[in-house]
Amino acid sequence: MNKKIAVVGAGLMGGGIAQACAQAGYQVINIDVYEPALVKAKANIEKLFNKKIDKGTMDEQTKVEIMSRLDYSSSFESLLDVDIVIEAVPEKIELKKEIFSQIDKNTKDDVILVSNTSGLSISEIASATSKPDRVMGVHFFYPAPVMKLVELIKGIATSEETYEVIKEFSLSIGKQVVDCPELPGFIVNRILVPMMNEAAFLVMEGCSPQDVDTAMKLGANHPMGPLELCDFVGIDVMLATMNGLYSGFKDSKYRPCPMLENMVKAGHLGRKSGEGFYKYNR
Numbered sequence: 001m002n003k004k005i006a007v008v009g010a011g012l013m014g015g016g017i018a019q020a021c022a023q024a025g026y027q028v029i030n031i032d033v034y035e036p037a038l039v040k041a042k043a044n045i046e047k048l049f050n051k052k053i054d055k056g057t058m059d060e061q062t063k064v065e066i067m068s069r070l071d072y073s074s075s076f077e078s079l080l081d082v083d084i085v086i087e088a089v090p091e092k093i094e095l096k097k098e099i100f101s102q103i104d105k106n107t108k109d110d111v112i113l114v115s116n117t118s119g120l121s122i123s124e125i126a127s128a129t130s131k132p133d134r135v136m137g138v139h140f141f142y143p144a145p146v147m148k149l150v151e152l153i154k155g156i157a158t159s160e161e162t163y164e165v166i167k168e169f170s171l172s173i174g175k176q177v178v179d180c181p182e183l184p185g186f187i188v189n190r191i192l193v194p195m196m197n198e199a200a201f202l203v204m205e206g207c208s209p210q211d212v213d214t215a216m217k218l219g220a221n222h223p224m225g226p227l228e229l230c231d232f233v234g235i236d237v238m239l240a241t242m243n244g245l246y247s248g249f250k251d252s253k254y255r256p257c258p259m260l261e262n263m264v265k266a267g268h269l270g271r272k273s274g275e276g277f278y279k280y281n282r
Contacts, residue, residue, distance in 0.1 A: 003083040003169070006031055008099060010072070013116060014088035015041035016144030019048075021086075022069040023145060024173035029071045029078055038072040045070070076106040084169060086138065088116040091240070096120065097128035104129040112162055114138045119185045119244050122155035132157035136166055139186060150175040151186045184248030185241070192229075193241045199226035200257035200277075209277040227277040231270035235263050 003026060007018040010032035018030040018041070032038050046067070052058035071078075079085060085107060089099050096115060103113060113135045115125050126132035137153030150170050154163055170177050180186035185193065199212050213225020230238050239261065245254040263269070263276065270276030 004029070004081060006079050006082040006085045007088055008032070008079075008085060008103060009088035010034075010037040010041040011088065011090075013140065013142060013144060015044055016142065017086055017088055017116065017140055018070060019045050019066075020140075020145040020173050022066050025069070026173070027069050027071075029073055029082065031073050031076065031078055033074050035074050038074065042070070042072060076102050079103060079106045079111075080108065082107065082111065084112050084114060084166070086114045086116055088140075091118060091120065093120050093124060096125050100125055100128040100135070104131070110134075112136075112165055114166060116140050117153075118189055119241060119248075122153050122182055123157065126155045126157055133159040134162050136162055137180075137182075138166060138170060139180075139188075141188070148174070148176050149188070150177055151180045151188065152177050153180045153182055153186060155182060184245050189241055190245065193238060193245065194254060196226045196230045196238055197242050197254075197257050197260070200230070200259050203227065203277065204257060204259040231276035231278055231280075233270070234272055235260060235269045235276050239264055 005021045005026045005028045007014050007021070007028060008031045010030050014030060014032070018028050021028045030038065030041055049058060049063040049066070053060060053063060085103050087096060087099055087103065089095055096117065100113060100115070107113070109131070111134065113129060115122060115135070115137050116139060117125070117137055118139055122135065122137040126135035129135055132155065135155055136158045137151070137155070139151035139153065141147035141149055152163070152167060152170065167177055178187060184190070202212050203209055209227045213227050216222045216225050224232070239256055242254065242256040242260070246256060267273055268275045271280050274280050
């Protein structure tokens with residue numbers, strides 16, 4: 001546990017990854033140039049821990065110990081002494097390359113740089129650095145402190161040493177790992193997102209969302225129907241992932257459902273907008 005971890009990005013994923021690392025005993029610094037995001041990330045963790053204390057699943061001392069391992073900063077200069085940097089910014093390749101270039105300039109030579117991407121090219125992200133052999137992908141799932149799986153992805157230049165260090169680190173924070181090819185969607189999204197897309201086609205063809213979700217929950221024992229999941233993830237996020245698969249593979253089986261495109265244009269993004277395949281109280 002002598003490694004120091006930095007998480008760049010203090011959104012829901014970044015804050016959750018920082019929490020997971022701190023809970024596992026690591027000293028963690030969460031970095032975001034937008035200071036209100038850091039304030040919100042810290043407040044979210046404290047709120048979560050206070051709920052656990054109220055329920056009796058955590059004591060005050062444990063909360064204090066974990067929070068003492070979490071620091072927050074708006075400066076990339078805070079990266080100078082860290083051993084592993086985990087990037088968790090929005091899923092836009094140019095943004096990630098820009099962030100990795102900044103990280104590269106503010107870290108020591110033997111640092112390992114990790115991208116929490118759900119499907120972008122690790123090799124392309126690594127090309128923005130001076131040490132592509134020390135870059136790889138680790139795809140966490142939301143919520144990061146709870147979900148047990150992480151997908152490990154090597155880029156073309158990723159060294160075996162880098163892979164082994166990150167695999168050991170992932171296991172040390174309580175995750176189960178799977179190795180994925182550097183292809184769009186990796187494993188989970190390559191299977192899951194087309195299923196959600198096909199569910200949208202069924203609605204476009206006349207099925208009710210309730211019937212589609214009930215069929216998959218009772219017929220395939222899924223805990224959540226594909227359209228419920230689509231609303232939970234965000235219609236825009238799901239559509240962007242489907243577009244990434246379609247663009248990456250150039251295969252018609254990944255053609256996004258036109259209904260999804262219309263829903264995004266209408267602002268029906270799922271739970272976060274109050275309406276998707278279902279309506280929600282905001």
